[in-house]
Amino acid sequence: MPIFGDVDIQPTNCLILALVDKLEEDRRKKAANVVTDPFLPCHEDHNHESDVWCQDCKQTYCNDCDRTVCHRSKVLRRHKRVPVSLRPVREIPACPIHPEKDASYVCLIILNQNQLFPDPTCSATIYCTLCQKARTHKGHKSKKIEEHLESNRKKLDELHNRITVSVNVLKKKSNDSEEAWKTFVDKEKIASGRKKIEDYHNRQLELALSRYDNWVEVMKEEFHEEHIKCSADWHLQERILKRVSNKRMRKDTLYDINSIMEESIRNVADEEKTYPTLQDYDFPDGMGPIGPVVVRRNDDRTIPVEMPVQRAPDPVPEQLDAPGNPVVIDVGDEVVVDVAEDDDI
Ligand SMILES: [Zn+2]
Ligand SMILES: [Zn+2]
Ligand SMILES: [Zn+2]
Numbered sequence: 001m002p003i004f005g006d007v008d009i010q011p012t013n014c015l016i017l018a019l020v021d022k023l024e025e026d027r028r029k030k031a032a033n034v035v036t037d038p039f040l041p042c043h044e045d046h047n048h049e050s051d052v053w054c055q056d057c058k059q060t061y062c063n064d065c066d067r068t069v070c071h072r073s074k075v076l077r078r079h080k081r082v083p084v085s086l087r088p089v090r091e092i093p094a095c096p097i098h099p100e101k102d103a104s105y106v107c108l109i110i111l112n113q114n115q116l117f118p119d120p121t122c123s124a125t126i127y128c129t130l131c132q133k134a135r136t137h138k139g140h141k142s143k144k145i146e147e148h149l150e151s152n153r154k155k156l157d158e159l160h161n162r163i164t165v166s167v168n169v170l171k172k173k174s175n176d177s178e179e180a181w182k183t184f185v186d187k188e189k190i191a192s193g194r195k196k197i198e199d200y201h202n203r204q205l206e207l208a209l210s211r212y213d214n215w216v217e218v219m220k221e222e223f224h225e226e227h228i229k230c231s232a233d234w235h236l237q238e239r240i241l242k243r244v245s246n247k248r249m250r251k252d253t254l255y256d257i258n259s260i261m262e263e264s265i266r267n268v269a270d271e272e273k274t275y276p277t278l279q280d281y282d283f284p285d286g287m288g289p290i291g292p293v294v295v296r297r298n299d300d301r302t303i304p305v306e307m308p309v310q311r312a313p314d315p316v317p318e319q320l321d322a323p324g325n326p327v328v329i330d331v332g333d334e335v336v337v338d339v340a341e342d343d344d345i
């Protein structure tokens, strides 16, 4: 029912609205067809790729322009249109001198511009059989145009393949390099690299500390054994000394000292050994290949005055400031044993 009582208004409005819709749809379709630099531009819009060839207009169109613009009217709709691939293409051009005839030859003298002395009598690159009869290119190196086109087609095919390969390779290179570049900007990825370094150093630290702990264990065992051995030697020597003293004091068995002499034949105190404390060690490469080294220190054992560089694998390496003099046993005197410290001989 007409709202305003005027029955003519509604159909007119509907027609206009339909037209507007149609225009809008056309506009959208046209926009969707737009390509930059099409192979064969549509005659209606040079940014469209052609789909059909009209034999009557002698033009190519895209499907949309063909249907909606160019061949819309009843008369034009009768035009014969074929797929663009069936468009007749004249690959062999006309002779420039005799346009009514197809060219049959290519003059290579003119074609190769780098020829030193092009013949002035030859004025066109391609020529027909009439030109040939007129001897315009007499003595010029020429080629049949079909052969020349075929050879050019092959050259273009090869070039196309070669450039396609380079395009793909370069596209990949460009993408790959961009991807790589972006990772060096990405804060998260940078942080993950730092984390790897941290992890590595933490592992190294754990390793070094465990090497240190093992070394401490080994040293502890060896020094303990050494202490037991020295202590036993010391007590043995003390007992011998006591017997020697008795012998000297009592004098009644002086005629026989063989057993005592035999027993004390090993002078253990002659072995020179030093015993660095744990504080005498430094670890210049953090328990790396150099390992723990004994450093020369001042008397207060605090300031290293010299750092030996050789490795000290020996658990009892050469100590430079021996903590004390070895025990001196002199059987010719009274008791002269230095027993100030347990660890010292
Ligand atoms: Zn047409
Ligand atoms: Zn078009
Ligand atoms: Zn000609």
Ligand SMILES: [Zn+2]
Binding pocket: 107, 108, 109, 110, 119, 122, 123, 136, 137, 140
């Ligand atoms: Zn020529």
